[in-house]
Amino acid sequence: MVNENLVKDVVKEPYKYGFVTDIETEKIEKGLNEDIIKLISQKKEEPKFLLDFRLKAFKKWQKMKEPDWAALGYKKIDYQDIIYYSAPKQKEKISSLDEVDPKLLETFDKLGIPLTEQKKLTNVAVDAVFDSVSIATTFREELAEHGVIFCSISEAVKNHADLIEKYLGTVVPASDNYFAALNSAVFSDGSFVYIPKGVTCPMDLSSYFRINSGDSGQFERTLIIAEESSSVSYLEGCTAPMFDTNTLHAAVVELIALDDASIKYSTVQNWYAGDEEGIGGIFNFVTKRGKCLGKRSKISWSQVETGSAITWKYPSCLLLGEESVGEFYSVALTNNLQQADTGTKMIHIGPKTKSTIVSKGISAGNSKNSYRGLVKMGTKATGSRNYSQCDSMLIGDQASANTFPYIKSQQPNSEIEHEASTCRISEDQLFYLQSRGIEFEEAVSMMVSGFCRDVFNQLPMEFATEADKLLALKLEGSVG
């Protein structure tokens, strides 16, 4: 019998990114009403169409109810007790990175995100978002040479209003769900990516989201448009300091892929998860959706979810274009009192569309880890295929693992296959590894890593190492 305590110890690891940056910020008053929305819009000097978009979303949000179908239990969120706009105080306009507050650069350095271009060791362009505002975007000029637009969404609103007006809210409409409506009303910043026709983005693009203040919510919005025959790989990372209070994070990500375009969107989510008693931590309610609009377009989501007290996240693909492809690769690790209800939706609308779902859930401690997914074959999705695989691993007898796949087909000439299994760390395998002189801790880590291999293989290089390290961190610790 495996020593249960040992296994429990193995998954303990203090949160490394829990520090707070002491920096002067500009916050508006708590609460949410039309005036607040107008104020946010005014601060960001937005055009009228965007203010209308926000107000319309707010009206819809007021009429909506917070969803309760997820297998999550959390205390009610008081939406009037949140600050909806918070930004580090800095000079009006930043023309170069030298003008960014050194404290901010230091923060991102500490998080391992090189913003100063002399440190650009890796070939990754970064857009760093601190609380509500984008701080800096690197490699802009190099990207501009290829016609790639990579900037914060606030800048895009000013400089590329036509694109924003054309695409914003087309994948995730304001009325889509409660949290998307809230985001549409109050979103502060986020990233905007536009890849022109025929361009393969010369480097990986990355956004780094950092929540710093405890009482402000973070509502970022990401919009990625890949024109015909273009391709891009986008990475997203998130961390937050440790607070006793819960912070709300409600983001919306919209991806649009036209004919022959491909978008790969990878996330390593490591928000603060709360302490062992479940105090504090981020409430992560995210709506991510991609639209494969064009023929043979492809959208691939890969995610490693290790943080947040509550995760409510279903990155989805609308497969409209003929022969378009949707992919979802996910590892979700929950520990202590974390709760995750995550999965994907693959909506096959066009003919000959294909989708693959690989989800690995690891639950330890007293956590709750649910996979919830929808695969739907519409009436026109002839010759379409889906394959789903959802595996759960349980560590300890207090954790729970649930699987809720919803499968719906209206097209006889299509195929859906779904399989799910639940297991634990096999004692035989542990014994085998230990008998070969591998430490218990390392053996567990190896096995978890092996369990997640299918997903890690899909992550971009930079993230694969980070994800491996992250899991190893969560799995290393007091075992020896």
Next chain:
Amino acid sequence: MEIIEKIKTNKSDDNLTEIQKICLHKLQASPLPNPKSELWRLSNKSKLSNFLDYSINEKDSKFDIPYPKNSQSTIRLIIGENCQIKLIEKNYSIQQLSEDELQKYIKEQITFFKQNENWSDLLNLSLSCKNNILGLKINGSKIPPIEIFSHASCNSLNAKTLVIFLEKNCAIELLQVNLGKENSSLSQSTFFCLKENSSINHGVVSYGENRSNLLNSLNVIQQKNSTYNLGSLHFKFNYARFEISIKQSAGNAKTNIKGMQITKKDEQISTYTKIEFNGPNGFLDQINKSLADDKSHAIFEGSIIVPKIAQRTDASQLSRNLLLSNLAQIDTKPQLEIIADDVKCKHGATISQLNEEELFYMRTRGITLTEASKLQLSSYFQEIISFIPISKDKWDLLDKLLNEN
């Protein structure tokens, strides 16, 4: 609210049994199931209201249903036909439960009822009069196979209830047949209590005629070392729901389920199963097949619940579906809810049409497309049908499924 009014006008308060009163009271709190709840979300609302539209009928009209020939080797019981059974033989005994035993057991069950999960049971027990409740206590060994019939008469809503206690070390084969006449609604609730070491091969065959409806609920409690095998088949109903709830009260029990539903025209047939393991070493092997043709809709939702106490549970669930028409639809949702860590649980689901390669192979050997499809379907059906006890020689189920429209 209408259904409650209907029951009340049908019978004065004094004529209602205690159980009917309790259930009616509970039903008043939720006259209809919550259409937003997971269990009723996909259920066709107008078909459900059509189910409730027929007038309540407590006495069956004279049988005009051609039951298959009775054979001497089986015991045949028809719920509603005022049958008194007391069979005490050398090896076994089959006796009716006393009024008290029946009341006590049903009342106890009602305390566990949940609004949406047991709405069908509440409706059934509110409607079922004394004559339409059959309670049996079965004991002993070498018991001849038992057939139990429930049916609904034309243009009426009938409710039948069956309660069976299977005593220790007892093994039986039981086939339950639910028949729906034209324009009828049948509410059937069945309660099984399997004591230690008992085993049952249970078959459920439900088939209707034009516009017949069925709400079929099955509640099974399995004690230690009991074995419950269920083979079920539902077809030809305008609207049918089969709700299965199985509790392994102390684990260490075995459950095998093979179910099938076939929908054509604009029918909707759904199966909901909930299997709870309340002790260690439980075993489940479940397969559910659906076939949807024309404009019909087949639904399967199965949940497996493994709490912390249910260590070393071995459960598998498979949902296999054939979608044969552009206008038909299939929904399936196998679910796992697991807390115990030392378990083996898996599920799978597939939706497809007939295998083209196999069809092609057969056609190259000179078999016509229709014949080839039939061959494929018969192998698809056979797995389930062969698991239904007693039925083989009497019912020609395969023939019915392949050749009747």
